[in-house]
Amino acid sequence: MTQYQLSTGEKKFIGWHLLAAILAFAVGSFFGPLQAFEHAGWDLYPYLKPLIKSYYQGLTIHGVLNALVWTTFFIMGFLTFNVIFGLKRPLKNMTLNKVGFWMMVVGVLTAAVPILANEATVLFTFYPPLKANPFFYIGLTLVVVGSWVEGWGFFMTYAAWRKEHPNERTPFIAFGSLVTTLLWQICTLGVAVEILTMLLPWSLGLIEGVDPQLARTYFWFTGHPLVYFWLLPAYISWYAMLPKQAGGGKMFSDSLARLAFWLFLVLSTPLGFHHQYVDPGVPPVWKFIHAMLTFSVFFPSLMTAFTVIASLEYAGRKQGGTGTLRWIGKLNWSNPSVAAQLLAGILFFFGGIGGLANASYNVNLVLHNTAFVPGHFHLTVATAVTLSFMGISYWLVPYLTGKKLWQPKWATIQAWVWFIGMIIFSNSMHVLGLLGAPRRVPLGLAPYIPAEWNSRLFQVGVGGAILFVSGVLYLVVMYKTATNKQTVESEVEVPIAEAMQDPALSPVWLDRWSPWVYGALALIVIVYGPQLFDMIKNIALTSPGFRVW
């Protein structure tokens, strides 16, 4: 059976997304290790002085490019692939999607100018009343709106497909991509309102002040579901692609996988107050309700863990694996795409446990804004997501370019080096946080460092150095692949793990949009509505802007 073929134009369009993502990764990842080295006492920032003014300018670049730009571009590219390949039809309106993509590119370039000019050293959370140059906010808005436009293109494509196939189940990779897109469109309303009603007019001088507490509330409306926007594309690959790559496996439970995605849509937005447990302006009762909902969103991740591991076990046993755990060794570890994603999944276990600790209401008093938090999200977004995306690119780039993956052995080594570097880095960050070390501080220079932190700070530097090697290796493999003279003999096969049970036999309600969408919106109104209404009613635009960097 031959697979559905993407056109050359479609491949190029997806390739542009990946190119933009990888360029952002390249620049941003140069600054990550600089933060880690600073912690260990090897501060290289003074040598960068003519270009980069401070640790915080570097941290802003690292956060914006790695957490926001690399992820968003890779995701929009991967989702475009999933929608086209999954639905086996071209995009309904390619021009619309191209407009969206170029809006995102223009947005990144617009925001890059003030960031590089040290006019927007506000970190990737840009909490007011730190006031950036207006072009920073304009650029971010363009990136978000551009991603919406691409998403509208996906929805139109789905509507057209649905008309052609009224009774079919939506193919899983397209289904997951559409849910991810919708989740993104709902949750980014928060940051859109924050920028358009407060930060942009304020930075342009149209209004005198902002309400920092309300701004934080808008921001975290978007901020937590943002992590699911990063994570769900990796889940799509873990559910529906990785088992096939790992040994010809199948997806263990198609219907529960779909249920998990719906639960993410419903549960991932109405819990943003768990980032605001220690904010003064939010009543504890709402914080507590959001804490309970945060525990509930852990449930679909537990379901994912079961289905993915069961699917991998099926693959391992198909390859002749036996024993309780020995089948793991039979998985296709020599395939760099598999190794990267398996290692990403292993570290995500620990990321999940740390996330539960952060989410645990009063436990957060010990952890809030300590080094534990970046330790945690380097296991999630910087490993579960980033290392999975690297793994995906190890088959997707050859697929798109028709070039052979350069030195698969080096690609596999790259994944392992990331895994080892991240264990050292994130473990020491978690421990530092428990000892009381704050995040976002050049700890190498901080005057209040007790001696017991020093060995851990050194490990942060060592981990950062190893991660830097891995990042460079990834870029070399990508560059050498894109310019490889050796082309693939035949079209690269897209790895798709079929469901063990025919999806057509799964309940119809798992393929109906309206109950889940209305449910998601209703839950948001119930658990955000009263408090947001109260904050907006009592809005105090009393904070003028400051440029204190």
Place this chain on the structure above:
Amino acid sequence: MSTQSMHIDAYERNWMIFGIVMLALFAAAVSVAAFGMGIQVPAPEQRVDPRTVATDPNSPWSNPGLREIAPGKYDAYILARAIPKWEYLPNEMTVPAGSTVSFYVTSADVQHGFKIQDTNANFMVLPGQVSKLTITFDKPGTYNFICTEYCGSGHGVMYGAIIVTP
């Protein structure tokens, strides 16, 4: 159609039940800590105008510092600021061991944090809002309080100390 039903493997059902029970236990644990043991997160205390909070003579933060309100009981009014330099006012306070201190902290400019090392006191400090938490200091020693939110170039040097005397 009767053929369309949710197929759930027995192992998977057990795993899902285990997951729900585990999450319910976690929720119960934080609830007991919050409502049984009284380990609570900050609640809305008071709103202020950040433009005048440091200068208005009626504002306690125009004269920040420690006030003894009863024997062994203190109110600490602390102003966090980035301008003209990154500091807390006051940045040092001394209380005897066994004292109970209520901290009332606000910002005169940007967002700050306030975390007293080796205690449960850790909260955001926002312009326009007053953050309050009450801590009892039983053990003598020096307790650093540090800024935990990025507030500009001097964020990393912003700290103070509570000295608890025997």
